[in-house]
Amino acid sequence: MNRFIAFVKKEFLHIFRDYRTMLILFIMPIAQILIFGFAITTEIKDASIAILDKSKDEVTRELTQKLLSSGYFNNDAYLTSESQIEPAFNDQRVKMVVVFEPEFGRNLQKEGTANVQLVCDASDPNQARMLSQFAEGIFASYASQGVVKGIQPEVRMFYNESLEGVYMSIPGIMAMILMLVSAMMTSISITREKEYGSMEVLLISPLKPLQIIMGKVTPYVMMALINAVSILALGYFVFGVPVKGSIILLLMECLLFTILALSLGILISTVAKNQMVAMFMSMFALMLPVILLSGFIFPVENMPLPLRIISNIIPPKWFIIIVKTIMLKGGGLLYVWKETLILIGFVVLFVTLSVKKFKIRLQ
Amino acid sequence: MIEFKNIHKSFEDVHAVDDVSLRIEEGELFGFIGPDGAGKTTLFRMLNSLLIPDEGQINLFGLDPVKEYKKVRQIIGYMPGKFSLYYDLSIEENLQFFATVFGTTIEENYHLIEDIYKQIEPFKKRPAGKLSGGMKQKLALSCALIHKPRLLLLDEPTTGVDAVSRREFWEMLQKLKEKGITIVVSTPYMDEAGLCDRVALMQNGKIHAVAPPSEIVSQFSDPLYTIKVKNNYKSLQALRQWEFCENVYPFGETLHYLDKRNNVSADVIEAYLSSQQLTFDKVEMIQPDIEDCFIALTHNVG
Amino acid sequence: MDKKKVITVENLVKKFGHFTANNNLNFHVDQGEIFGFLGANGAGKTTAMRILCGLSSPTSGKVEVAGFDVSHQAEEVKKRIGYMSQKFSLFEDLSIWENMRFFATVYGLSSSEFKARGEDLLRKLNLYKERKRLVSTLSLGWKQKLAFSVAILHQPSIVFLDEPTGGVDPITRRQFWEMIYEAAENGITVFVTTHYMDEAEYCDRVTIMVDGRIDALDTPAELKKQYNAASMNDVFLALAR
Structure with a gap:
């Protein structure tokens, strides 16, 4: 036991002595949540738009009303002709112009489709895309109310309409940070010992392989949990995101996910020869799938079928579902037991694999 | 043990x-x-x-x-x-x-x-x-x-x-x-x-x-000579051309030389160097050190 | 015989803050000489060599390399020197030929010059058939020989060697020194920095640096006589202890 404590102490010293590690461990989570939080909530609030209504019927009036009452848009001006669009943009105030075609309401009723043009100021392409998507979403939800058929509802907008951005991003950021801290940092710190040659000495010491592995991961488990708590606290105090369900359950799930990520990190370190390889493997094998396939940024429902199938073997996907359910919907273990079981399954798989691969010898 | x-x-x-x-x-x-x-x-x-x-x-x-x-x-x-x-x-x-x-x-x-x-x-x-x-x-x-x-x-x-x-x-x-x-x-x-x-x-x-x-x-039984010459490079080339040369290699500032014949004297080597217009300080028989032994032992292998 | 001086160092001082890395160095190196620059780790060898290569400017003093002042004409100096270090010399993931071409291009060889000299070199080293092999698959001895050949491919007036022959077997090491002798014979000055005293034995003249000063400068034989020592190692121990 003494040996084990000495080992853990040494790991903490490594972490505290390296300011880059400290930066990744503590500053990055905070920076990320602030960036994601503010970027998503504030940008689409009261954006100025202009309306060019060539139809001026009941439907267009209703749609305009919906747009303006959504809280995302502010009407800046009613235009009367297309020649006014460019000057409106040049004013720098108007970000988007909504152009209803003539006979909009009649076309919609008669043919089931009608054209509306969204002209955006694309000098800020991100914002332009967001604005157009939001507007599209509003139109889609109008269409989906059953008044007309033949228009595909835009799922993404439905999402963002019902949830503020930061609500959505907190589970994703949690998954990402826990993955980063746990998997990347452990794999790097184990490969570092290999690279410097100290692993040889550890191996021939009376330390058991399990002690070496546990000694390596214990500090990171603690770090990861501290991070999880600080993300939740930031979400609550800065963005007002409450935890509706049980905090204990949420933290237990975080712990489970951390262990999963750690076992992945150990698995990577048994394969990677040096720190650089370990870092790239963690980046490409773990971070990118978390970001792209877990539903963190792109909703799984919107993905093509092959990617949707692949997303099932991405552990963070299940973790994000769990966190969303507990945090936002207030669901208990009853609602997430299936996902929890899946995570446990992954843990068993990865731990078995990595303990098997971790060798007591060099080759 | x-x-x-x-x-x-x-x-x-x-x-x-x-x-x-x-x-x-x-x-x-x-x-x-x-x-x-x-x-x-x-x-x-x-x-x-x-x-x-x-x-x-x-x-x-x-x-x-x-x-x-x-x-x-x-x-x-x-x-x-x-x-x-x-x-x-x-x-x-x-x-x-x-x-x-x-x-x-x-x-x-x-x-x-x-x-x-x-x-x-x-x-x-x-x-x-x-x-x-x-x-x-x-x-x-x-x-x-x-x-x-x-x-x-x-x-x-x-x-x-x-x-x-x-x-x-x-x-x-x-x-x-x-x-x-x-x-x-x-x-x-x-x-x-x-x-x-x-x-x-x-x-x-x-x-x-x-x-x-x-x-x-x-165990190193062959006579080993150290040759101090003015130009190491030219002397090496010249000694390698010599039919009796078993091995010659630089050793610090000097050259170490082994002859194929058993009873060769420093004079003979000096005479050869002179005949090749090479300036030398002296030729002496010396005790080999571990490095000479290593070279002798691995010379024929590699 | 009147020899041309290719390196002249007069009253060289280099300070980092309050720390004096080079304390008033004076020496010169002749053309075609094999000059050993010795010292313990941290004695100031690396600092002095960086200045000679034009990578760093002296705090005071005059340093001329290949006829150019290193403080003001560093670029001219760099064109006329070659460099090889035991730590890094060739790109492991490039082939022999690719490495040669890269360094030749860096030193401004035209492609026809390179082709002629490069093929010549490969034939001399008996590596022509192997020219497409990755450097990482060569043994340490071959890497060192190749690295040295590449460092003098552009026919510099001086080649700087940083601990060139550590770790290889005695026979390969001697083959390497023969290559150095040959280069010196062809008029290239060879400047060797090392803390391996046995490498020092092969130099025409050596300096020994201790704590930023030059404590001795002579032929190895003279130094051994002066300090009544059997080897350069003993000379060094006598000076450094």
Whole structure:
């Protein structure tokens, strides 16, 4: 036991002595949540738009009303002709112009489709895309109310309409940070010992392989949990995101996910020869799938079928579902037991694999 | 007693250790002398149980490193070629860590490392990464000794260390030997051979000779001449052209020359050099050193 | 015989803050000489060599290399020197030929010059058939020989060697020194920095640096006589202890 404590102490010293590690461990989570939080909530609030209504019927009036009452848009001006669009943009105030075609309401009723043009100021392409998507979403939800058929509802907008951005991003950021801290940092710190040659000495010491592995991961488990708590606290105090369900359950799930990520990190370190390889493997094998396939940024429902199938073997996907359910919907273990079981399954798989691969010898 | 019996080890297509058999007695200071890639590190890793031989047996004080690796690992103090210290931990923290890991305390075995550790103790708060080569080496040795091993296994401990530190290091090893610890050391420096009780000359995975250094030198029977010339390059070319030349090679400022004939005198060689219009200082017969022996032993192989 | 001086160092001082790395160095090196620059780790060898290579400017003093002042004409100096170090010399993941072409291009060899000299060199080293092999698959001895050949491919006036022959077997090491002799014979000055005293024995003249000063400068034989020592190692121990 003494040996084990000495080992853990040494790991903490490594972490505290390296300011880059400290930066990744503590500053990055905070920076990320602030960036994601503010970027998503504030940008689409009261954006100025202009309306060019060539139809001026009941439907267009209703749609305009919906747009303006959504809280995302502010009407800046009613235009009367297309020649006014460019000057409106040049004013720098108007970000988007909504152009209803003539006979909009009649076309919609008669043919089931009608054209509306969204002209955006694309000098800020991100914002332009967001604005157009939001507007599209509003139109889609109008269409989906059953008044007309033949228009595909835009799922993404439905999402963002019902949830503020930061609500959505907190589970994703949690998954990402826990993955980063746990998997990347452990794999790097184990490969570092290999690279410097100290692993040889550890191996021939009376330390058991399990002690070496546990000694390596214990500090990171603690770090990861501290991070999880600080993300939740930031979400609550800065963005007002409450935890509706049980905090204990949420933290237990975080712990489970951390262990999963750690076992992945150990698995990577048994394969990677040096720190650089370990870092790239963690980046490409773990971070990118978390970001792209877990539903963190792109909703799984919107993905093509092959990617949707692949997303099932991405552990963070299940973790994000769990966190969303507990945090936002207030669901208990009853609602997430299936996902929890899946995570446990992954843990068993990865731990078995990595303990098997971790060798007591060099080759 | 440590015994290697017909040890083979290959990595893919490289035969790293090729049929090595030898005995090291308890309490001996034994050196493996050979260049990079000779197979020294592989041999050491099989001895300390980190690698398993493809063929052959190792007996380490009655233990089998393959089956009884746990016991073997307890009695070895190992210093790998790369410095195995934690650069971000201080001298004291490094030593403390290795002591605890090996289930002992600094106090318990302080008497063993006292002579060495005293020299670096004034800097004990300094991170290991900021130490000079010689100091790192002393710390690494202290860490390897802290659990009072029966065998000290040092893989190229003096590589990259300056001459003064090297000398000090060998003096430390002599003192440890007096305390009854068996020491097995590897080095690429031929001049360190003389500091060992016995040496094995090793190249390309093979052992070319095992004997006390003095015996290796005395086994060298051919007359060896040292030639001090003005122009080494031209003289080398000229001597190689000579029909009686067995081998000639630069040796420091001079050339070392071996003749095919048994009874040749310095005069004959001087006469030849003169005939080639080469300016020379003197030609003398000398005693070979370990490096000459190594060259003679490996000359025909490679 | 009147020889041309290719390196002249007069009253060279280099300070880093309060720390004096080079304390008033004075020496010169002749054309075609093999000059050993010795010292313990941290004695100031690396600092001095960086200045000679034009990588760093002296705090005061005059340093001329290949006829150019290193403080003001560093670029001219760099064109006329070659460099090889044991730590890095060739790109492991490039082939022999690719390495040669890269360094030749860096030193401004035209492609016809390179082709002629490069093929010549490969034939001399007996590596022509192997030219497409990755450097990482060569043995240390071959890497060192190749690295040295590449460092003098552009026919510099001086080649700087940083601990060139550590770790190789005695026979390969001697083949390497023969290559150095040959280069010196062809008029290239060879400047060797090392803390391996046995490498020093092969030099025409050596300096020994201790704590930023030059404590000795002579032929190895003279130094051994002066300090009544059997080897350069003993000379060094006498000076450094």
